[in-house]
Amino acid sequence: xxxxxxxxxxxxxxxxxxxxxxxxxxxxxxxxxxxxxxxxxxxxxxxxxxxxxxxxxxxxxxxxxxxxxxxxxxxxxxxxxxxxxxxxxxxxxxxxxxxx
Numbered sequence: 001x002x003x004x005x006x007x008x009x010x011x012x013x014x015x016x017x018x019x020x021x022x023x024x025x026x027x028x029x030x031x032x033x034x035x036x037x038x039x040x041x042x043x044x045x046x047x048x049x050x051x052x053x054x055x056x057x058x059x060x061x062x063x064x065x066x067x068x069x070x071x072x073x074x075x076x077x078x079x080x081x082x083x084x085x086x087x088x089x090x091x092x093x094x095x096x097x098x099x100x
Contacts, residue, residue: 002010042049059065 059068
């Protein structure tokens with residue numbers, strides 16, 4: 001079990017990691033996704049470039065796109081949590097069997 005002091009240190013570290021980008025000078029607050037950055041780099045390198053294919057469906061606005069991204073992240077976190085919990089449960093069960 002983690003001690004109380006270790007728990008508070010982890011919380012403080014997490015808060016520092018979250019706050020650091022907000023407090024650092026030189027950040028303008030405009031966030032661009034990697035897709036946008038990749039398109040900018042490609043257009044800069046080859047101005048006449050045309051993509052090989054287009055998306056099957058484009059979300060109507062940024063809020064829907066953010067919602068889909070959040071749902072994808074939640075689904076991934078749920079699967080990861082399930083796998084970790086399942087493995088922990090199996091190891092606990094095998095420890096109980098070996099102790100008897």
